[in-house]
Amino acid sequence: MPRPIHSSVIVITGASSGIGRATALEFAKQRATLLLAARRENALREVAQECEQLGATAVAVRTDVTFESDVQALARRAIESFGRLDVWVNNAAVSLFARFENVRMEAFRRVIETNLFGYIHGARAALPYFREQGNGNLINVSSVVGVTGQPYTIPYTISKYAIRGLSDSLRMELYLDHAPDIHVCTVLPGSIDTPIFQHAANYTGRQTKAMTPVYSAREVAEAIAGLVERPQREIVVGQAVYLALLQKTLAPDVFEHMMATQVDKNHFQDYKPAPHTDGNVFEAMEDYTGISGNWLVEDGMTQDIWDMAKEAAQKIGLPMS
Template sequence: MPQKLSDAVVVLTGASSGIGRAAARMFADRGATVVLAARRTEALEEVATECRNAGANALVVQTDVRDEDQVRHLCRTATEQFGRIDVWVNNAGVALFGRFEEVPRDVYDNVIKTNLFGYIHGARAVLPVFREQGHGVLINNASMVAYVGQPYTSAYVASKHAIRGLGESLRMELMDARDIHVSTVLPATIDTPLFHHAANYTGRAAKGMEPIYPAELCAATIVQMAERPMREAFVGNSGRMLAKFHAVAPGLTERLMSRMVDRNHLRDTPAPPSAGNILDPMPEWTGVSGNWRHEPSDARARGIGIGLLGVGAVALAYAGWRIARPAPPEPRWKRAVPVHFRPARHRHAWF
């Protein structure tokens, strides 16, 4: 049933900036009580003030989602303070740029701990609460790279693939609880401080990869999922189209994605090695936007993107023709040979 947000209790991790901060404001505008979690207490207090100014109750709980005890404390604090939790948004995330074999092991591991185990800790804490009260919505903010990978961000991509798989498994396990829902958000590149906070060992400065969508668009999708849960939702047409292209022509999509990241996600300006905010939080960039939408466009990257769309359209048309065309008649020799004696049919990858 649709969730009335005017009297809902919503817990958000990663609420100190970006999508989490935008979602907190939107939930507050709808009258929800918000419980705000992140590592940066000062930034959380700023968000809480904004939510209270909108007329909502707001509670700040400093939380490092890598620590399961802290996440359980967050869940316990919310239930003790407000009696229940109606919506839990797993949103805390970090990013790492660098070749797989060249990035420090501890930095790589902590991307997985934050992005994946942070979500696991949230789900393990709140699902028993949902079971006991008989309802609840768990929203996992993943990424379009849960469908389509990209180079130099293997830890981030692996964690997002796993988050999508986690959501599928939890939905299956919760089929006996019709009022408990698990939804996965799949944003394309969003204008947030994520890339300012990212660890980087490529030697080149990182930037948001075009096309870039406003954080409020993703936040609005999260709020919509809280009201009317759905399995998955892409944010931004580029992610939806890339997923379709990858399903039809995976090899070609991988080659073009590799070029897009090299030319559109990394600048030609040098950057020193940095662990970003992965091991410890950074005081800078606490706002919703990372100002990436105001960056000058790269004509080469834009050309590759247009090429990807064009090739994808051709690939989809070809796939449709293959599906729609009538099957050829079975050769006579096959009709005479028992099925278990027929040679195996091998499919060749065209792309």
């Protein structure tokens, strides 16, 4: 049986903003013991203080997930301070907008190093302790683009596809090892209202934005918290994501053309030209530390869309969040 959240020791990477920050606060409401990791110390301390005000124990640990030594030290900190490690949430990520041929290879590699090798480092740090305890939960935050693909963000998309492969393969190894109480869960959020679009590197000359429909980061946080007490192999967050997955499954050619057009028209603010920027790919940005990037439009979904989403979920066998 998974440990209840209030008695769990939980590591969250990328905890200084967006989904990571929302997840920290969600766990704090249930008085978990938290180790919060990111590159931005000041923002981490702010999150830790907010969590403690909610009744949690929270420790801020500056961590660059591209360095395996940092991540190993983070896991040791959990064991040395609290005697166990129950949940590891791999969430740290950076993004980059550019046409494939225009991406500087240093930036391309850095996205992969952060988004994929950061998760590999996290898994390699957590799993030995999980095996020693006989239980634990590794939660990998991927993305809908890890299933559907997307133009202009190819390094990010590659990393998110690879995270699903990592999760699937780890589950198989754990099955062979007869470790039923060690879980590997994957979260596939849709377009989420976070500052990742302000943080992203951008070499397109066009100002980026979250692609509609946009969902709250708190929805992702609630889904992650739900996986601690009810582990599932994979969960989608965002009703419209089910429609995209169904279209991808039933009509992949049509879907790819539609997705390409939608991204080109809906992921940019063409009335706002943008200078080329490395964003936070190489160095953390001190601003935009909140949960929201102010992209969310509270217009909801029509009942027809919601019904279609539920039907799509049933057909492709994915649980609704």
